Amino acid sequence: MMATKTKLQETRIKKGLSQEQIANMLGMTQSNYSRKENGSSKISQREWEKLSKTLEVPMEDIFENDDSHIFIFQDHSTGNYKGINNIYSIPEHIEQLLETQRKYIDKLEEENQTLREEINTLKRS
Template sequence: MTMEKLRTLRKQKGYTQQQIADLLATDVSNYSRKESGDVRIFDDEWEKLAKALEVSVEDIKEEKTSQIQHNDNPTLNDNSSINYNQYCSIPEYILESQQEYINLLKEQIETLKAENAKYKKR
């Protein structure tokens, strides 16, 4: 999905992608991916964009919808021909929390492996 509203309004206001990238404190290639919908635009960035373009966030923000393609052919026994594309918006703090939990579990696994190795030597 492209962010047509954002792109159109940016051009109408006479801004280049470089100028908007500078506003968001990012490089132009990253902003270009944001504008094309390949990279997520965060809420604080939407607010900066809306202010610069003199519109409300709701006027320019386009939500990505889940895009899932199913092959409902019941004769297929494997999933090789099914293409799943799903886009989710998960808050950063949740991802960070999950990553911390994963790291904790990895540490526990290593501890258990070492403990297991001790018992095998006995």
Template sequence: MIKFKLLEARKRRKYTQEYMAAALYMDISNYSRRENGQIKINRKEWQRLAEVLTIPLEQIYESDDEGFLKDQTMDNHTFGNNSSQNISELQKSIEKLVLEMDKLKEEIHHLKSRNRY
């Protein structure tokens, strides 16, 4: 499962996967696999990611089993149910995707109409 919170936080900071990989002492392909959910991110890596991004861990953490934080405990940090926050973030992401789709549809329509003449 893609770690959307991590991905968005990294992009907001304008950090590359290469930068993040170096901060975690791994190569880019290993970092990419973690961000894409192909490899699990362990507790220490989650903590290091939060440090590098200078944000609280709960803003980027997503379990491997679910997209939402549900009473997960990591080390001495307990995270409550933040599903309303996650729903809000998902709605924002959906809105962005819908806008992008509309722009692409417009562009396709424009290109098709140009090719007709």
């Protein structure tokens, strides 16, 4: 799981806005926005830009990188041996594959957002 977007959450709260209000401004559901803010769903570059405009702050004030290159696994050993945390680095070729997938996901998220905006425009017509 990715880390909570603390700077984003703190800024939203300081502005007196709920997750639902931000979600409506961005054209998404509250649960979708919540997943992005709590780090379980990636925030695309375009969404960071929209959040910056919506919250009326520079992107640097809220942006927190999603990229993570280290996984920590909890061993659940039994007996007299106590479990430890092991840290594993991701091989370069896997990082490249992940980056390609992240870019593709960002592109799909942008396309989805564009379609949502078009649908909302048609509903208002």
